[in-house]
Amino acid sequence: MSETTIVWKKCKKCRKLQHPDHLRCIQCKNTTFDTVKSSGDCKLLTYTILNAPPSEYRDKKSYTIGVVEYSNGLKAIGQIISSENLKIGMKLTSKFQKLTENLDGKEIFGITFKPT
């Protein structure tokens, strides 16, 4: 998987954008989708700085989680690589990368956001 693009699904029938995990459209039950790649640029909808990490993230004292929206209307959740000067509506850029290792030592990948 590429370092920067994140792949989503768009329903061929009702055009609803959604997470790739959905096997049938979350809105109309259709099973055929187009692939949509999100661009890196997005804006921050909401965030939190978490000071009580679950055990997969036991090596960190705290980290920031945010929900963003891309220009095509797609939303995503991920980790923000900063906890300072965050503001709802600010511009971020996103990336797909290794986040941590689970309790069995397996690498976990996910989305990160960085202020532009």
Next chain:
Amino acid sequence: MNKVAIIGVGHTKFGKLEDKNLLDLLCDASLQAIENSNTNDKDFDAVYVSCMLAETLNHMTAIASAVVDRIGLIPAAADHVKNGPASGGSAIKNAFYSITSGACDMVLVVGAEKMTHITTPGLITSAVATLTHHNAERVHGVSLPSLAGMLTRTYMEKYNVPKEWITSIAVKNHKNGMNNPYAHFQKEITLEKALASPIIADPLRLYDICPISDGGAAMVLCSAEIAKKFCDTPILITGVGQATDTHIVYEREDLTVLKALQICSKQAYSMAKKTPEDIDVCEAHDAFTILEAIQSEDLGFFKKGEGAKAAYEGLTEIGGVIPINPSGGLKARGHPLGATGVAQVVELVWQLRGEAGKRQIEGAETGITCNFGGFGNNILSILVERM
């Protein structure tokens, strides 16, 4: 459809109960409910046992089979019902339909969780976080408090709500918990202290979040036709609703709308032919203060964006227009996951029977619950009233 009555309830102390294991809690609550319902010599048709993390935290499976054996209810049908922190609500729903359908006449529901023996940091947070969406949320380190933190920020921004309005819910629930002998915390807190407590998931602080608790709650249900044989004040379950919403929280159009609660409470109201104006008391799922604020809106008590303000102004206190969580709620009564949905209805039974002591709501005749089985993605609502 046969009508369903609750004829007995049981409730262990909630809190850190060092000398009780999971099975003790389930059986203690069950025997209290059986005793309370005067059914000591009766056979039961079915037993529904609710517990969320028996395998993970207690290395136990088949707990329903264990319960019927230990409390002498063999050969009753026995099921373990699991629906996250709404396992209790789901167990009651199953019991309700087993009676309305005519399949069963006498049914026991019991829920419990044993949590406080776990000392590994982050392990309970992590075990509960397994209910979030794996690929979209969980891999990013999303936990329930982090979802609640983001929801709090969105709600404050969207409706221009100061944090103290939201946190006042914790102060109110601690005040109510003072008068609940079964509550985990029987201690008042001040708004100043709550607003200065450690930040867990900014802007959410420690005092906005329910504790980790041990505890059990139970009830005996039977068909309403025979209820008066056992009990002078049976309480009827007249409405039950359940609905789901997107597993990925951000896939909802508006984070601050609990669509599943709007749907399931409407189901409960319409089954019971009631409206929100008819409700005298509510037990909500305040795992986080923000949830009670939003639930009070989507249950139909307040307009969108006005739930936190209503709480701050005292409208949800005992004596207010719609008292919410007279028991102390999850915040003060505690939140043993599998027990919570059952304990909510047990509190309503006490309130409707007029047995709630110092936290009694005068003349309460109708009550409703909201029980969360995820982060707004699986919700039950149960409506009860005096017979």
